[in-house]
Amino acid sequence: MISMKDLYEHSDYENTKKEFLASNNAKRWSIFKPVHLKVTKNKCPICECRLDGSLTRPSNNSQSISIEATIDHYRPKKNGLYPFLKYEDKNYIVMCSDCNNLYKGCEFPLFPPAIRGTCSESIKKEQPLIVNPLTDNLSELFNVRFVMSQTGRNLLELTPRNNNGYEYEKALKTIKMFGIGHYDEFLHSNNNAKLLRLEILSSHYQKFKNFIRALKTGDKEMALLEYKNNNLSEFGLINLIKKQQFSDFT
Numbered sequence: 172m173i174s175m176k177d178l179y180e181h182s183d184y185e186n187t188k189k190e191f192l193a194s195n196n197a198k199r200w201s202i203f204k205p206v207h208l209k210v211t212k213n214k215c216p217i218c219e220c221r222l223d224g225s226l227t228r229p230s231n232n233s234q235s236i237s238i239e240a241t242i243d244h245y246r247p248k249k250n251g252l253y254p255f256l257k258y259e260d261k262n263y264i265v266m267c268s269d270c271n272n273l274y275k276g277c278e279f280p281l282f283p284p285a286i287r288g289t290c291s292e293s294i295k296k297e298q299p300l301i302v303n304p305l306t307d308n309l310s311e312l313f314n315v316r317f318v319m320s321q322t323g324r325n326l327l328e329l330t331p332r333n334n335n336g337y338e339y340e341k342a343l344k345t346i347k348m349f350g351i352g353h354y355d356e357f358l359h360s361n362n363n364a365k366l367l368r369l370e371i372l373s374s375h376y377q378k379f380k381n382f383i384r385a386l387k388t389g390d391k392e393m394a395l396l397e398y399k400n401n402n403l404s405e406f407g408l409i410n411l412i413k414k415q416q417f418s419d420f421t
Contacts, residue, residue, distance in 0.1 A: 172313065172329065172351070173216040173407030175264070175304045181206055188260055200242045200263050207265035208240055212405045215240075215267035216304045217349050219406055220371050222267060228367040238367070239268045245303055246294065247277040255290060264305060273364050274349045275301070282337050298337055300344040304407075312342040315408055315417040317376060317383065320369070321355045325421050327375035327408065328352035332416065375408065376421075383412070383419060 178184060183206045191202045213222050220226055226238040243266045246253035256262040266275070280300040281287060288294030302312060313329045320326055329352040331342035346352040350359055350368045359365040378401045385394035403409045411417060 172302065172304060172309050173211050173214060173219060174309055174410070175207070175210050175216055176306070178207065178210045178305060179261075181210055183209065191260060200244075200258070200260075203260065203263050204240055204242055204265060207242070207263070211265060213240075214405065215270055216264065216407065217266055217270045218351055218368065218371055219375065219408065220267050222265075226267075226367075228269075229363045231361075231363065236268075236363075240265055241268050241271045242266075243271040243275065245279075245301070245305075246299075247279050249277045252277065252279060252287075253294070256294075259291070261305070264303070269364050269367065270349055273361055274359065278348065280344060282340060298341075300341050301348065302341060302345040309407065310411060310414055310416060312338055312345075313411060313416070315411045316352075317380070317417070317419040317421045319421055322369075324369060324373050325376045325380070326354055326369070326372040327379055328354060328372050330418075375406075378403065378406070379408065379412070380421075383417070386412075387419070 187203055187206045191199055194202060208222060214220065215222055220238060222238070222240040224237060224239070227235045228238065230236045243264050244256065245262050245264050246256050248254055248257040282298035282300055286296070288297050302309070312332055314332045316328060316330050318326055318328060329346050331339045331346070333339040333342065347357040350357055350365070351372070354369065354372060359368065382394055382397040382401070382403060385397055398404070
């Protein structure tokens with residue numbers, strides 16, 4: 172997962188917001204897509220897939236679907252939820268179209284007692300169970316683990332850092348909702364989306380496997396070479412690995 176805490180300090184953000192405020196387009200939140208993608212280095216901050224138009228998957232009617240960048244409303248704009256945040260720029264997060272539309276949708280679970288806010292002030296009392304890469308400290312919520320799935324595929328996935336409490340529940344719900352960890356336990360009802368998620372987690376494993384091996388053997392030269400050759404600095408996962416927050420079960 173990629174931290175987006177630097178978004179509002181990005182040099183393009185102020186002008187982007189001015190353009191947004193001057194627009195009358197009903198879906199003007201899409202104006203923020205370019206600056207969000209600059210911060211995430213053209214990746215989905217949730218599953219870390221590339222958003223350069225190269226990723227596709229079959230649809231239920233066998234046609235190919237391109238996985239594209241979309242702007243998600245972190246707190247859903249749907250009536251009955253948070254319609255008052257429809258045009259609040261700090262409620263927007265870039266996501267791949269699968270994470271946004273198929274995995275998250277209009278869900279926004281809260282930690283008990285789950286009293287939902289009805290205005291910008293009262294939402295501050297909520298405890299969301301979906302991680303927000305714009306505000307949350309990801310290293311306090313997640314660890315990384317290298318595992319083999321029941322299908323025999325090696326995967327790199329997230330797992331909760333804590334064992335109980337709010338932060339544990341928040342990390343676990345996020346992992347379950349987006350299918351970014353515990354793959355064999357949390358399967359999506361859309362088989363095509365599920366298989367693509369498997370490919371993404373497997374691809375992450377392939378990117379990082381030799382880097383991890385070099386770290387474990389103390390081969391700093393090889394670790395640096397793998398780091399550069401695989402552009403690992405572009406991944407949010409690297410920040411957890413650098414902090415030794417990983418386990419290798421492969």
